[in-house]
Amino acid sequence: MKMQQINSNNYVFESSVNIGYVHEGNQGIIIDAAIDKSAIRKVVRQLEEKNLPITHLFITHAHADHYGGAKYLKESYKVKIIAPTLEAAIIKHPVLEPTYLFSGNDPLDELRNKFLEGPPIEVDLTIDEGHYEIDGFNFEAIATPGHSYNQLALGINGTLFAADSYFGQKEILKHKIPYITSVDKTINSLEKLKSYSFDGSVPGHGPYEEDYLNTVEKNIEYHKELLHKVYCIIQDKQPVSHEDIVAELCEAMKVKADQLSMFLLFRTAVTAYLTALINKGNIEHYIQQFRWMFKIKEEEGA
Template identity: 50%
Template sequence: MSFKNIAEGIYYFDGAVNIGYVHKGTTGLLIDAGIDRSAVKKVIRYIEDNGMPLTHLFISHAHADHYGGAAFVREKYEVETWAPALESAIIENPVLEPLYLFGGNDPFPDVRNKFLEGPPVTIDIVVEEGTVHIGDIEAEVTILPGHSYRQATLTIDGVLFAADAYFGTEYLHKHRIPYITDASIQIDTLRKLLNVDAKGAIPGHGTYEEDYSSTVEKNIEYHEKLLTWVKSFIQENGEVSHEELVSAMCTAYEVEVTKIPAWLLYRTAVTAYVNGLIREGIVRSFLKDYKLTFALSTD
């Protein structure tokens, strides 16, 4: 993990999941907290060694790799903790993620792991979109769903902390089928990002760029390519069950999945592209032989 100072009082800690830090006046704001205490400990050590405060924590969304270290931060510091609506409910009750990924059934024991369920965290302030004051820091909150239901980004002094609203291109190709919840909504979010007034952006996974529009455009192109694949596969096969589609897409993109928790994430990711096509009226869903089935719309 490396520590990068990108503007006066604005830093990010470059790791598997980027963690932001902003210092202004007596306020020290941590933006996300990594997957566990070992990740965030390195950040806290840097802050302490440089005599900077830690007074507030902003959690962008309720995925464990972004809030898993938050409970440790709250144990060590009396930080006021902020998170967006709905995401806050999951962060405070983290079993909800394994539950929804598992279709509402009690999840198998191996599904309840630190990658899907972080320690519970009390949220002090539930935030909505708009201008907020976090201690001495003025920030613009933008709600950008698609990867998570009410994911929030922060823009501070022209720097956009984008969370997982977009991915660095290397991460798109690394995961092959990136985790999103609805491709149509995700593409809308990406187009909205292109209009955010910022002088640079830090994604949750990737590197800081002053001109990040090219990376956002590549995200749009990548999702559109996957939408085209799903549409073509359904068109070629006439009717496709949900499980057949998940299996075929993971096979086509050479996704290596051997464990149930990872498969649950990829099942959601694949379904996100069907969601997008259904939202656009291109694909319809129905039951056949007790199976969720997809076909092209007849309209």
């Protein structure tokens, strides 16, 4: 996890989950805390070598790979933790993630792993979208829901720390069906990012890019393609059950889902495409013989 300087104040540690850092006088804010203590320690060790201060932590959203190391930072560096509302509630009660992924049932033990549930931590300050001046840090918190309910990207000193609002171009192809909770919100968030102009952007997963708008556009296209794929599956197989649509898309995209936790992440993402098609009025859904069924909506009067 090598430290790269972006400009006079901003840094990125590129890894499977990127970590941001912004230095301001005798304060320094880490952006996202990696998955666990050992991962975030690689970051703080390099900051300490350069005598850079560690006083704050901003958590963009409540996925364990972004806040798992927060408890360590709180205990060892007494950082002030800032996080979006709602996401903060999940960070405080992390069992909520395996719970929502498991359709609200008490999660099986195998779902209570570090990839879905980090150590609980109290957030000191919760924020929503807006412009903030907090302890000398001057930043724009940009609501980017769609990947997580109230994810906030951070615009600071000319850099966008984009959280998981978009993925790097290689990374999106690797994920195949990226995790989202709403495709409409995901696309709206990306369209909104296009209206800002930053010198460069750091996604949660993928490289820092100056010309990031091209990657944002590729992400929008990718989600639209998947939406179309789901529509075509329904057209081909209708009436088709939720379970079969999930299986068809996972097969078509050749994803690897040999564990329950991975399957549940894909199931949520596929459902996000279905809810978008329902909201657009393209498909109908109903319960038949205790199965959630889908078919193409017939044109009225046709």
